Amino acid sequence: MLRSMYSGISGMKNFQTKLDVIGNNIANVNTYGYKKGRVTFQDLMNQTVSGASRATDNRGGQNAKQVGLGSSLSSIDTIQTQGSLQTTGRSLDVAISGDGYFVVRQGNNEMYTRAGNFYLDSNGNLVTGQGNLVQGYPVDAAGVVNKSGTADIKIDTNTTMAPQATSVATYNGNLKSSAPNNTQVELETKVKDSLGQDISLKIVMEKTGLNQWEATVSSLTPGVTVNETTTISFDNAGKVQSPASGYVPFAITINNSTGANPTQDIDLDFSKITQFDSSSSANVDTVDGNSEGYLESFNIGSSGEVNGVFSNGEVRVLSQLSLATFSNPGGLTKAGNNLFQASNNSGLPNQGVAGEGRGALQSGSLEMSNVDLSEEFTEMITAQRGFQANTRIITTSDEILQELVNLKR
The missing domain is CATH 2.60.98.20 (Flagellar hook protein FlgE)
Known part of the structure; x- marks a missing residue:
């Protein structure tokens, strides 16, 4: 009876954790780039009452007799499926269609995100809503992208283009x-x-x-x-x-x-x-x-190139967004503020540009959360019923214990 009570307690704790994850998913149903969580369970250790015996010439074999002692959490997974793309029409909104994460710098730390709602700060740096610096590949004077290392993307609105003779x-x-x-x-x-x-x-x-x-x-x-x-x-x-x-x-x-x-x-x-x-x-x-030309506007292409449009009609690449992929993206750790960070099980980031084994970019759009409300509410019902069933185990065991106490009056 005590075993059944403790099994019920473990089940209640697990279903409470599942409800916590479901509640977080529902709370982030409209969070750009959010990846939903999923809880899986596993059975706990089993107490062996008697072991298995093999068959003999005069008697058949017997299976082991084991009593389970409850359940425990197996994993809390981050589901990395693609969220739907919502058109915003804003030039600094960028969505990833496929694999990959934007690379941002938070102090000396490199972080990753799927939320592409970017902004320009007072210095012309491309930043996230929390001020993290978006990383990309610099471009030399000839317009050639240098992929040897990433740097902060900076768009100087006072950029001018010197005249160039026809060759x-x-x-x-x-x-x-x-x-x-x-x-x-x-x-x-x-x-x-x-x-x-x-x-x-x-x-x-x-x-x-x-x-x-x-x-x-x-x-x-x-x-x-x-x-x-x-x-x-x-x-x-x-x-x-x-x-x-x-x-x-x-x-x-x-x-x-x-x-x-x-x-x-x-x-x-x-x-x-x-x-x-x-x-x-x-x-x-x-x-x-x-x-001679002056920078009038800029846009972001499907490969992440930041194109500057000048008053003389010329279009020049100013920088190119960097994307990172991981051998195990499910191993990334959520760090809050729509950010992920690498862990011991995610693997090292493989950085490059969009389209080279990574997803394409769509400017003027944002990736929505991949939370499905119908699925979450269904999971909520099953978690609630599971929680109720485990409480019934505890009350039933308590009633039996009460009957034992009442044997001596």
């Missing part, structure tokens, strides 16, 4: 193969000098023979001198054959009164132009170089 202009489209000789196709290209000023170049492509076109480059901008001619040859498949690389280098001379560099080398890339028997459609594809 390459690329063309695509088609030149009609059956066009008669002396047929001309004119293209106008705007390039930038070292001060970011526009220079208009005129390219006249004239058919001079079978599979041959002559390209003449001249300037439409006063003070700029250029007079270059080159021949472009095509093979029988309609691809550029000469020059072999498709690049045509030439130099322009700029009047020094403009203040820009007096000479500038530009490569014209005709490798994408074809010569098929269809209408001529040659045009400008891309031209590098830019004028």
Whole structure:
């Protein structure tokens, strides 16, 4: 009888713990990035009344006789299933679709979170709602992401982009193969000098023979001198054959009164132009170089790149968010404030960018809690009935003890 009372007590304690976990899940049903908990039980030790015996020639074997002594907690799991994504339209809200955690710095400690509601502080640092610094990969002057180590993401709203002279202009489209000789196709290209000023170049492509076109480059901008001619040859498949690389280098001379560099080398890339028997459609594809620009806005792409949009129309990568994955994400320890920290059983963080074995990012959205209220209420009912059943064990054992006491009157 005493054993049954203590078994009932252990069951009550366990179901109380389960109700505590369920209550915490329900309390966080609208917490961004929250991962619900789950309680599992296991039986406690068993008291062996008699051991098992094996069969003999004259008698069969007998199983052991054991009396269980209650139950105990087996685990309190963190369920890492994906929460639904809610569209917010806010540029600094980012949701992870798939595996991975945002990396943040709390003092000297590295923490992890699925809640992507970020903010900018007075210094331009990207932070969480509690002021933890979001970590990412820095970008050099050429726009190349350096993945050797993470750093605080800082977005300086006073960032400017220096002017850059054009070095390459690329063309695509088609030149009609059956066009008669002396047929001309004119293209106008705007390039930038070292001060970011526009220079208009005129390219006249004239058919001079079978599979041959002559390209003449001249300037439409006063003070700029250029007079270059080159021949472009095509093979029988309609691809550029000469020059072999498709690049045509030439130099322009700029009047020094403009203040820009007096000479500038530009490569014209005709490798994408074809010569098929269809209408001529040659045009400008891309031209590098830019004028001076000021940061107007920024956004976060699906790979975590923080893109700055400048007043000159250019878009540059300012930084890239870092994501971490773990061999055992269920082993992460909840640290409060939507944060997780690594434990002895989670494994070391494997940091990188989104899309490289990690989930994709969706800007303007947040991941909701993965708590299912219908499931939680069902679990609450079963936990409540289990708790009641264990209390009934205790009261029943108490009544039997009372009967024993009453034997002596």
